[in-house]
Amino acid sequence: MLRFMPMSFYSKVSEKASMGVVAADQVIGDFPEYASTKDTPKCNGICTGGCGRTCTTTGRKYDSLVGYSKDRAVVKESNLLCTPGDPYNGKLNVLMHEFAHAIHLVALGTDFRWHRLLDESYLTWGERWGTGYATSDQKEFFAEATTSYFRTSTLGPEAAEMNLCGDPRNNTICPDEFSSRENLKTKDPTLFRLVDHLYSGGRTFLQGRIGICDW
Numbered sequence: 001m002l003r004f005m006p007m008s009f010y011s012k013v014s015e016k017a018s019m020g021v022v023a024a025d026q027v028i029g030d031f032p033e034y035a036s037t038k039d040t041p042k043c044n045g046i047c048t049g050g051c052g053r054t055c056t057t058t059g060r061k062y063d064s065l066v067g068y069s070k071d072r073a074v075v076k077e078s079n080l081l082c083t084p085g086d087p088y089n090g091k092l093n094v095l096m097h098e099f100a101h102a103i104h105l106v107a108l109g110t111d112f113r114w115h116r117l118l119d120e121s122y123l124t125w126g127e128r129w130g131t132g133y134a135t136s137d138q139k140e141f142f143a144e145a146t147t148s149y150f151r152t153s154t155l156g157p158e159a160a161e162m163n164l165c166g167d168p169r170n171n172t173i174c175p176d177e178f179s180s181r182e183n184l185k186t187k188d189p190t191l192f193r194l195v196d197h198l199y200s201g202g203r204t205f206l207q208g209r210i211g212i213c214d215w
């Protein structure tokens with residue numbers, strides 16, 4: 001994912017971003033910096049008041065998440081290893097999605113040029129893509145553009161069709177990384193320019209070959 005990233009971005013990512021894995025019986029809040037998100041008996045089933053810290057903005061308990069990220073991307077072991085407990089059944093590389101959030105935070109930082117490209121693309125997504133988790137906000141849009149660029153999501157709705165090649169009504173997941181990149185490039189040149197420069201320095205032919213369950 002970082003192998004072909006230009007040094008100007010890579011240096012920020014290697015300095016400020018990190019990743020972590022939690023076991024099946026652990027939660028995101030077991031990492032000290034996310035400890036405040038941990039659920040308590042008092043907050044069980046409650047997201048209001050003082051319990052708001054245990055819930056995401058969409059009302060999900062942090063303890064129920066498969067992954068989460070600020071500058072540390074955290075993922076459940078079951079998804080990373082695609083073991084039977086993986087809620088995504090080997091169809092989404094959550095670590096890559098979460099690490100994209102960390103990259104967004106530390107590498108794009110306050111650089112207006114990149115944010116402008118992302119805004120330009122996000123604000124007009126309805127002209128190109130379907131609806132789905134990817135269209136929740138700019139952060140999710142960028143993270144799902146990342147998994148589509150590397151072809152590490154085979155969930156159509158999750159990526160708001162960014163990973164579907166050809167007519168989205170056919171629901172055809174792009175068969176390989178190269179076609180997935182070509183698809184992004186054709187349908188959203190602005191978004192493609194952003195992720196292609198960030199991850200490959202514009203050298204689209206340098207594929208990540210990461211996969212969903214194979215590391």
Ligand SMILES: [Zn+2]
Binds near residue numbers: 097098143
């Ligand atoms: Zn996300």
